Amino acid sequence: MDRRTFLSFASTFSLGLAFGLPARAALTEDPDTTLAVADQSELVRNLLDASGEASKLGFKGSFPNFAGGPAILEAMRAGALDIAYVGDTPPIQARAAGTLLPIVGTFTRKVAQYRLTSRPGLVIHKLAELKGKKLSYVEGSGRQVFLIEALNRAGVSLKDVELVNLRVADLPDAIRSGAVDVAVLTEPHITRLVKQVGASPVLDPLERQILPSTSYFYARPEVLAEPGKAAAIGSFLGAFARAAKWANANRQAWAKYYYTDFQRITPDDTAAIIAGESPLEMQTAAEAIPHHQKLIDILYQAGSLKERFDAQTSFVDTYDSIVSAER
The missing domain is CATH 3.40.190.10 (Periplasmic binding protein-like II)
Structure with missing residues (x-):
């Protein structure tokens, strides 16, 4: 997919239509649909499990774990993944490398986890x-x-x-x-x-x-063009938003589940970690675009990008109504 095709895709899909795909409201989940979601530090899987949202997913999900954005990008290019949880820079670097992966969801913490x-x-x-x-x-x-x-x-x-x-x-x-x-x-x-x-x-x-801690879910365009998988992505983002809300309201339970029990951090160290951790906030595309543009500009001014992109064209807003309703 070249850049002009991607820009047309982003503009069209934001209205709910892409490659003949029906509007999001018309999409229905199929329990036989599979969705491969790249995870990091097994955060997504644990958050869905701890909150009880994993059992409510209306599709067959897998959450392979990766160490960083570059490895995830290679798996996306190979078609081994449908969507991926990545940090704030991988979507920019993927686009600079000619792999254009639309951002379908954003979550952030005001204080960086880095x-x-x-x-x-x-x-x-x-x-x-x-x-x-x-x-x-x-x-x-x-x-x-x-x-x-x-x-x-x-x-x-x-x-x-x-x-x-x-x-x-x-x-x-x-x-x-x-x-x-x-x-x-x-x-x-x-x-x-x-x-x-x-x-x-x-x-x-x-x-x-320095910066807030912003992360994205990006997707292969081919996946967004499949009604079953597109509906599954909506289901997943809704579940993740509810799980995030649960974690914010149950900080001690989440910390014990993820840091103490799963990562084997001592209770004292777990308490220190969550004391400096900001709530997890889901964002719509419109809310996320300004910060993404700032990231692009930082990399461009540092000479890490040959071209200054328009951040707006990296997002689709198809799932914003789900995020707004469930966060």
Whole structure:
């Protein structure tokens, strides 16, 4: 699908019609429909299970787990996935690489779940101290734009640091061994490394204000053109929105289920994690577009994109009524 075709697709599908697909309201679920949803850290599967929403899905769902956006993109290209839970940068990098995957759902937390975390023996008090340091750089991951914006806030250029390109799965060991000075990590790795080897989150309060923690569900266009799968996506997004609402209202139960029981985090460390965690908020396409444009602009200005995209054309709003009703 070339860019002009994609733009036409996005515009048309937002009105509920694409490749002859009937309007969303006319779509009905088929219990025999299968939907493969890429997961990360098994968050989606656990959230649906803990909230009781998994048993209510009107389709056959599978939730294969992946370590980061680049691996998910390869599986999407191979047709092995229908939709995927990814961070904020993968949809942009996929589009830049010519794989145009419409965003069908967005969820965010006002305070980022990413943390700049330094190796044992190194404490970073101010973002400006990142200058001259060896930093992990995961191309195509949400960690990429978080790091770039951290440097922007500090007035530090990418040329003023040493970037080490790593896979997401390699980041904890890179900090543990001192292979890099600073990496962009998420829980439970942050708490584990602080406890086990004396790693340290960056102490600058500005670090907690860099960007919100935004994630997306994107889909293969071919999947959106199949009425059964399109209806299943609507069912899934509704279930996820209800599950998110449940987790926000039952923070202790969710934390115990996911962090303590599943990830084997101690109760004390679990309490510390959720104390710094903002509520999970679902967004409509219109609400999500401005922030997505900001991310595109950050990457473009840093030279990571050859073209400045219009964020609006990366979204479809077909499922916004579901999100609005269930969140």
